[in-house]
Amino acid sequence: MRNRVSAAKRRVMLGVVAAVGLLATGCAKQTFPQDALHPQGPYADKIDRLWRIVFVPAAIMFFLVMFLVLFVSFRYRARSDEDAPVQTHGNIKLELTWTIIPFILLLVIGVLTVKTVFDINKIPKGNVLPVTVTGHQWWWEYRYPTLGITTANELHIPTGKKVNVTLTSADVIHSFWPTELAGKVDAIPGRMNHLTLEAVKPGTYDGQCAEYCGLSHANMRLRVVAHSPSDFAAWAANQQKPAAIPTGTSDEAVGAGLFKSKGCSGCHTINGYSAGQVGPNLTHLETRKVFAGAIFPLDEQHLTRWLRNPPAEKPMMPQNGIGMPNLKLSDQEIASLISFLQTLH
Numbered sequence: 001m002r003n004r005v006s007a008a009k010r011r012v013m014l015g016v017v018a019a020v021g022l023l024a025t026g027c028a029k030q031t032f033p034q035d036a037l038h039p040q041g042p043y044a045d046k047i048d049r050l051w052r053i054v055f056v057p058a059a060i061m062f063f064l065v066m067f068l069v070l071f072v073s074f075r076y077r078a079r080s081d082e083d084a085p086v087q088t089h090g091n092i093k094l095e096l097t098w099t100i101i102p103f104i105l106l107l108v109i110g111v112l113t114v115k116t117v118f119d120i121n122k123i124p125k126g127n128v129l130p131v132t133v134t135g136h137q138w139w140w141e142y143r144y145p146t147l148g149i150t151t152a153n154e155l156h157i158p159t160g161k162k163v164n165v166t167l168t169s170a171d172v173i174h175s176f177w178p179t180e181l182a183g184k185v186d187a188i189p190g191r192m193n194h195l196t197l198e199a200v201k202p203g204t205y206d207g208q209c210a211e212y213c214g215l216s217h218a219n220m221r222l223r224v225v226a227h228s229p230s231d232f233a234a235w236a237a238n239q240q241k242p243a244a245i246p247t248g249t250s251d252e253a254v255g256a257g258l259f260k261s262k263g264c265s266g267c268h269t270i271n272g273y274s275a276g277q278v279g280p281n282l283t284h285l286e287t288r289k290v291f292a293g294a295i296f297p298l299d300e301q302h303l304t305r306w307l308r309n310p311p312a313e314k315p316m317m318p319q320n321g322i323g324m325p326n327l328k329l330s331d332q333e334i335a336s337l338i339s340f341l342q343t344l345h
């Protein structure tokens with residue numbers, strides 16, 4: 001008997017701990033970089049507003065139904081075999097009530113949802129910035145057709161301007177989700193999907209591929225960097241310049257030579273120097289703060305480790321032609337390559 005009581009107590013304690021744990025997640029401060037409940041632009045706002053409106057009746061209904069289920073099961077439970085309830089058939093008033101109230105609720109939610117869906121999917125016209133986003137296993141490519149810029153992993157945009165994103169994929173289905181700026185939209189090979197995003201304040205907004213896409217799906221993050229319009233213009237002007245390739249006998253020049261002789265140039269484009277199409281465009285690599293699907297800070301230490309053995313830093317499948325292979329470079333070669341990469345501003 002004593003044992004059974006303590007087992008029941010333990011179960012209650014477990015329940016209490018689990019409930020407190022769940023409640024404690026509600027105390028989260030707004031310091032998480034990928035908080036979808038912390039909209040930072042008009043498109044994310046529209047989704048957030050709809051969510052808040054739907055959440056209130058949904059929560060009320062949840063607690064009402066749960067309360068009624070528990071109340072009825074305890075209050076009217078069978079106490080003995082003869083204890084049968086009064087048998088009735090039909091109740092016009094009740095049946096009308098539980099048909100009309102949900103009908104009205106669903107109608108309101110439906111109208112607001114459809115309106116929001118149409119609203120955020122409308123292709124913006126006028127003064128917009130078009131960008132084509134291509135998902136790759138496991139990084140993002142960004143092309144600005146009107147500016148002639150190709151870059152990777154960091155999407156730079158001006159504040160206060162609608163960005164008309166065309167989404168597609170080079171391999172499998174990915175999903176582009178800049179959590180604080182827009183909803184998620186699938187990037188599907190052979191299809192062009194649409195997403196509009198806009199940031200109000202300059203800043204860095206992190207996101208994530210939200211569709212399982214293989215081995216390094218969890219390492220396929222993304223970053224949107226919003227600039228004031230004048231900073232964006234300066235960024236774009238710099239991106240449009242071809243790379244200045246070092247010559248002579250300097251370490252940088254040796255690295256530039258290795259970039260071709262070691263085969264980097266077969267996979268990576270450096271405008272004015274190489275035209276590989278497999279990996280990210282490296283023309284202005286040093287203007288990025290993160291690399292490899294926005295998971296590593298772009299500094300000498302991380303680049304060194306990357307060049308020493310990429311699949312050890314980020315799980316990839318170079319044997320199947322996906323990702324960057326280990327090119328078995330010597331420490332000296334890595335150092336020269338990095339001094340070259342560091343000239344790519």
Ligand SMILES: [Cu+2]
Nearest residue numbers: 209211213217
């Ligand atoms: Cu993915």
